[in-house]
Amino acid sequence: MDLSQAYSSMWADIAAALPLVIVSLAGLVVVVFDAYRNRHAATPLITLAALVLAFAVEIPALSADGTAFHGMLRIGGAAAFVNLLILGSGILTVMLAMPYLKRLDMHIGEVYSMVLFATAGMLMLGAANHLVTIFVGLETMSVCLYILTGLVRKNQGAIESALKYFLLGAFSTGFFLYGMALLYGATGTMSLSDMQVAAGSGSVMFWAGVALLLVGFLFKVSAVPFHMWTPDVYQGAPTPLVGFMSTASKAAAFAALITVLVLALPPERWTGVLAVFAVITMVIGNVLALSQSNVKRMLAYSSIAHAGYILVALAAGTPEGYSGALFYLLVYTVMNIGAFGVMSQLEWDDAQGSTQSLDSLAGVGYRRPLLGWTMVFFMFSLAGFPPLAGFLGKWAVFAPAIDADLVWLAITGVLASAVSAYYYLRVLVVFFMKSARDGEPGTAAGEAFVIPTMTRGVLIFCTALLVVLGVTTFAWDLTGTFFG
Amino acid sequence: MEITLNWYLYLSAILFTMGVIGFLFRRDVIIMLMSIELMLNAVNITLVALSQTMGSPAGQILVFFVMAVAAAEAAIGLALVIAAFRNKLTIDVTEFNLFKY
Numbered sequence: 145m146d147l148s149q150a151y152s153s154m155w156a157d158i159a160a161a162l163p164l165v166i167v168s169l170a171g172l173v174v175v176v177f178d179a180y181r182n183r184h185a186a187t188p189l190i191t192l193a194a195l196v197l198a199f200a201v202e203i204p205a206l207s208a209d210g211t212a213f214h215g216m217l218r219i220g221g222a223a224a225f226v227n228l229l230i231l232g233s234g235i236l237t238v239m240l241a242m243p244y245l246k247r248l249d250m251h252i253g254e255v256y257s258m259v260l261f262a263t264a265g266m267l268m269l270g271a272a273n274h275l276v277t278i279f280v281g282l283e284t285m286s287v288c289l290y291i292l293t294g295l296v297r298k299n300q301g302a303i304e305s306a307l308k309y310f311l312l313g314a315f316s317t318g319f320f321l322y323g324m325a326l327l328y329g330a331t332g333t334m335s336l337s338d339m340q341v342a343a344g345s346g347s348v349m350f351w352a353g354v355a356l357l358l359v360g361f362l363f364k365v366s367a368v369p370f371h372m373w374t375p376d377v378y379q380g381a382p383t384p385l386v387g388f389m390s391t392a393s394k395a396a397a398f399a400a401l402i403t404v405l406v407l408a409l410p411p412e413r414w415t416g417v418l419a420v421f422a423v424i425t426m427v428i429g430n431v432l433a434l435s436q437s438n439v440k441r442m443l444a445y446s447s448i449a450h451a452g453y454i455l456v457a458l459a460a461g462t463p464e465g466y467s468g469a470l471f472y473l474l475v476y477t478v479m480n481i482g483a484f485g486v487m488s489q490l491e492w493d494d495a496q497g498s499t500q501s502l503d504s505l506a507g508v509g510y511r512r513p514l515l516g517w518t519m520v521f522f523m524f525s526l527a528g529f530p531p532l533a534g535f536l537g538k539w540a541v542f543a544p545a546i547d548a549d550l551v552w553l554a555i556t557g558v559l560a561s562a563v564s565a566y567y568y569l570r571v572l573v574v575f576f577m578k579s580a581r582d583g584e585p586g587t588a589a590g591e592a593f594v595i596p597t598m599t600r601g602v603l604i605f606c607t608a609l610l611v612v613l614g615v616t617t618f619a620w621d622l623t624g625t626f627f628g
Numbered sequence: 629m630e631i632t633l634n635w636y637l638y639l640s641a642i643l644f645t646m647g648v649i650g651f652l653f654r655r656d657v658i659i660m661l662m663s664i665e666l667m668l669n670a671v672n673i674t675l676v677a678l679s680q681t682m683g684s685p686a687g688q689i690l691v692f693f694v695m696a697v698a699a700a701e702a703a704i705g706l707a708l709v710i711a712a713f714r715n716k717l718t719i720d721v722t723e724f725n726l727f728k729y
Binding site for chain 2: 287308314329
């Protein structure tokens with residue numbers, strides 16, 4: 145290939161990966177803009193505009209199919225779906241974080257540039273088709289998320305959770321990378337699509353590499369027993385950004401895991417391993433969530449449990465399973481961003497700041513009808529009640545397991561989600577059926593606080609989307625076309 | 629005696645294990661950071677040795693990315709250590725126990 149040919153193919157690649165380019169450039173623009181106009185009101189708007197533009201550019205790519213940059217990135221299909229999910233999650237997060245950070249007096253440009261760079265990393269991870277892009281995407285995402293976690297430097301808890309997240313995250317990166325190196329040694333290639341052909345040998349090196357790689361992935365999606373960081377990080381980090389971390393980063397990591405399972409590894413060997421992780425993740429996540437008195441911590445354990453439900457679909461190992469997992473990621477993103485959005489508002493109802501214990505939320509549903517009623521939708525959906533999207537999502541992940549003769553796994557999943565109804569509905573009991581005692585901290589201070597219009601919009605949008613996704617199947621049908 | 633690929637792989641496996649043990653059993657955050665660096669660089673040895681043996685440049689390219697990421701992680705890690713030290717006046721990980729369930 146001569147130089148001019150390479151040059152023209154580069155422009156075609158850039159056009160194909162345009163959302164990634166837009167988001168990365170916007171991140172750089174925000175960094176420079178913030179240096180000249182510190183804490184300017186336009187910074188979040190630039191961020192939002194870039195994310196919306198990238199979202200709009202990505203929509204037509206859904207029907208495309210191919211690779212870019214010499215097989216480094218996948219374009220279209222499942223990759224486009226995951227990219228839209230990540231960008232949507234970013235848009236909603238920025239809209240929630242803007243008023244939240246203003247109240248916290250942490251309305252600084254770095255937040256938005258870090259959100260943009262993290263999004264760029266996720267976009268790369270979700271569309272990765274090569275071990276190098278997986279690694280670079282994963283680390284770009286993780287490093288930005290460590291910073292976002294420790295953003296509120298004055299808060300001891302935030303620093304502590306960022307330090308824990310960083311140490312364990314970097315530790316897991318070591319395993320992940322060693323797994324990559326061994327896979328590379330065993331197959332002689334780093335391109336995921338070439339790996340399956342070469343994998344036939346099945347040497348010790350290959351299996352050791354796969355095991356280490358899985359450890360890295362399971363850490364990033366916070367599956368038990370690699371979940372220890374999740375509750376601490378989710379409790380300590382700024383609440384709207386937790387919504388981002390728990391949804392977009394998980395979607396990207398699961399998308400990369402699905403790519404590895406579909407493209408790189410020999411089929412029909414992973415059901416047993418993934419089923420074991422799915423069972424312990426669902427059981428331990430749900431059981432530990434039962435005893436939490438802090439709502440954010442409860443939601444952290446619930447997000448561990450939800451990773452378990454998605455692993456059920458992956459354990460099935462069928463095209464229906466993979467598309468079900470993608471659909472579940474969409475549903476999970478909508479309801480989790482909503483739930484963390486509600487909690488980010490209720491932090492200000494509590495005089496003690498961000499403690500968010502269940503007791504301090506007594507009767508909040510009547511004082512704040514919008515927060516209360518949207519929370520009803522999010523909790524019922526997380527618990528999996530029809531006709532909300534959570535039910536259809538659970539159907540999409542458990543049905544493939546039954547089709548793949550993993551009935552015991554699906555039954556475990558259903559029982560685990562039955563347990564989860566207890567702690568989700570307990571939140572609503574506290575919201576609506578308990579009255580705040582006199583002298584309860586924060587009740588008086590909370591009255592004065594007006595919920596920002598943007599937050600209202602996001603919460604109502606998430607609620608509406610949950611209903612729409614629950615009663616129509618267009619999104620599910622869409623994911624069904626990706627793994628044909 | 630000829631030095632074969634396996635020697636490099638054993639060396640890197642031993643270094644990686646030393647890094648893991650150091651991370652798990654030391655309580656000083658700085659030492660833990662150094663252990664992580666040891667793990668990443670042990671992987672670099674594997675990658676370079678494999679790349680050289682197989683005559684494929686991909687492994688050595690990944691090494692450059694690993695070095696960049698290791699530098700970024702060191703920067704973030706040390707910044708967090710400083711922030712944590714300002715709050716607690718210690719960097720012993722067992723002292724960071726604000727969250728309990």
